[in-house]
Amino acid sequence: QExxxxxxxxxxxxxxxxxxxxxxxxxxxxxxxxxxYRQAPGTQREWVATWTRDGNTNYADxxxxxxxxxxxxAKNTMYLVMDSLKPEDTAVYYCNAALATxxxxxxxxxxxxxxx
Numbered sequence: 001q002e003x004x005x006x007x008x009x010x011x012x013x014x015x016x017x018x019x020x021x022x023x024x025x026x027x028x029x030x031x032x033x034x035x036x037y038r039q040a041p042g043t044q045r046e047w048v049a050t051w052t053r054d055g056n057t058n059y060a061d062x063x064x065x066x067x068x069x070x071x072x073x074a075k076n077t078m079y080l081v082m083d084s085l086k087p088e089d090t091a092v093y094y095c096n097a098a099l100a101t102x103x104x105x106x107x108x109x110x111x112x113x114x115x116x
Contacts, residue, residue: 002026002104004095009110012085020080020110022095028076033098036069036080038091039109049080050098063089085114 008020020036028034033052039045049069050058057069068081078095092109 003107004028004104005107006093006095006110009093009112011113011115013116014086014114016085016114017081017083018085018112020082020093020095020112022078022080023076024104028071028078029073031097031099031102034071034078035096035098036078037094037096038089038112039094040088040091045094048093051078052098082112085112087114090114 002025004022004024006020006022008018010018012018033050035050036048037045038048046060048060048063049067051069051071059067066082066084069079070081071078080093082089090113092111094106094109096106097103
């Protein structure tokens with residue numbers, strides 16, 4: 001069963017930066033829109049950012065101005081660059097298709113912990 005594979009998480013101090021990566025065994029170019037999501041302990045998974053094939057990006061208000069979503073077609077990889085990280089950004093981060101009808105099974109995600 002195909003899944004996205006997320007990587008790049010880790011422990012970082014407040015104000016620090018991380019770059020998350022997301023890829024799949026098949027071409028991710030077939031998805032017209034892709035998104036990052038996150039889930040903190042005891043909460044539901046929430047949407048973080050969306051990238052669309054026509055170049056549009058959208059962000060949750062909580063990360064706007066700090067996170068950047070991008071896709072590298074040649075590397076078959078989607079990224080989430082996270083700057084000015086805050087403790088409230090601590091969560092497991094997942095990527096998937098933005099359109100629910102195209103989503104793959106959720107992967108294991110990558111843990112991001114922001115703490116001093």
